[in-house]
Amino acid sequence: MTSSPAAHWKIVWITGASSGIGRDVALQLARAGVRVAASARSAEALAKLAAEHPAVTAYPLDVTDAAAVMATVQAIEAQLGGIDLAILNAGVWHPMGAAEFSGAKAIDSMAVNYFGITNAVAALVPGMIARRAGHLAFVSSVAGYRGLPKAAGYAPSKAAVISLAEVLKPDLAAYGVTVTVINPGFVETPMTSVNRFPMPFIIKSEDAAQRMIAGLKTGRFEVAFPWQLVWLMKLLRLLPYPWFFWYARRLLSPGRKPQG
Numbered sequence: 001m002t003s004s005p006a007a008h009w010k011i012v013w014i015t016g017a018s019s020g021i022g023r024d025v026a027l028q029l030a031r032a033g034v035r036v037a038a039s040a041r042s043a044e045a046l047a048k049l050a051a052e053h054p055a056v057t058a059y060p061l062d063v064t065d066a067a068a069v070m071a072t073v074q075a076i077e078a079q080l081g082g083i084d085l086a087i088l089n090a091g092v093w094h095p096m097g098a099a100e101f102s103g104a105k106a107i108d109s110m111a112v113n114y115f116g117i118t119n120a121v122a123a124l125v126p127g128m129i130a131r132r133a134g135h136l137a138f139v140s141s142v143a144g145y146r147g148l149p150k151a152a153g154y155a156p157s158k159a160a161v162i163s164l165a166e167v168l169k170p171d172l173a174a175y176g177v178t179v180t181v182i183n184p185g186f187v188e189t190p191m192t193s194v195n196r197f198p199m200p201f202i203i204k205s206e207d208a209a210q211r212m213i214a215g216l217k218t219g220r221f222e223v224a225f226p227w228q229l230v231w232l233m234k235l236l237r238l239l240p241y242p243w244f245f246w247y248a249r250r251l252l253s254p255g256r257k258p259q260g
Helices: 020-031 043-052 066-079 103-131 154-173 205-218 227-238 241-252
Strands: 011-014 035-038 056-058 085-088 134-139 177-184 222-225
Touching: 011 020, 011 066, 020 035, 020 043, 020 056, 020 205, 035 043, 043 056, 066 103, 085 103, 085 205, 103 134, 103 154, 103 177, 134 154, 134 205, 154 177, 177 205, 205 222, 222 227
Parallel strands: 011 035, 011 085, 035 056, 085 134, 134 177, 177 222
Antiparallel strands: none
8 A cells, every 4th residue: 555645744845836747746745634835936826726725835936036945945944844845846848949049048948947946955955954854856857868859948957957866866865865856758737738749648737746746755766757758768868869860850850851
């Protein structure tokens, strides 16, 4: 019999909790008896989330504001108690390739997807080290395994998240702090609703939330799903560059005629 999330964590902080996977994780944990601190930029959306379950408390936040992140972590721990698990899930997706490349969108992708996590790590780690306990979960993506068409802003930011998790895991293990990187494939959320290309093996947000929670309870370093897309992407990561670029031109960019 699988143990309840409440047996693993009393206080969980989730960023990007106003919609999609973050929202579903927040509600599933709250229903299992966990106190959830939910953060996102939209105070209105967070209020609606908190109204759905008394175990959810809203903490509106822009994760790109380092001082605000620090103040939010301090407020949560003062009001609810030490954070046992932080699911750093806030993210943006700006689909773009070379022809429509935008420096501003690339900067925004890195600011939210990567620096939003580093701001949270800086605020969380001192307390977790002092308590010799805690769990940091970084939500990245299978897009972080290798550069992909239309992901010129997104993929680099997610690759940085994976690298950060790899760097921090051995250091924090010495203090009893767990690090997990979560690499979902395509999930039906408001973020992916703008996509106009095939999304193989796409799953529902509720399903993704269940898989995330189950994986986090194991304490393993990587939680990735669905397995079909994960293994395809990991195989692409192993391909030599000439083979990978051929595959990217011919199969990952259907309808686009290679130049030359």
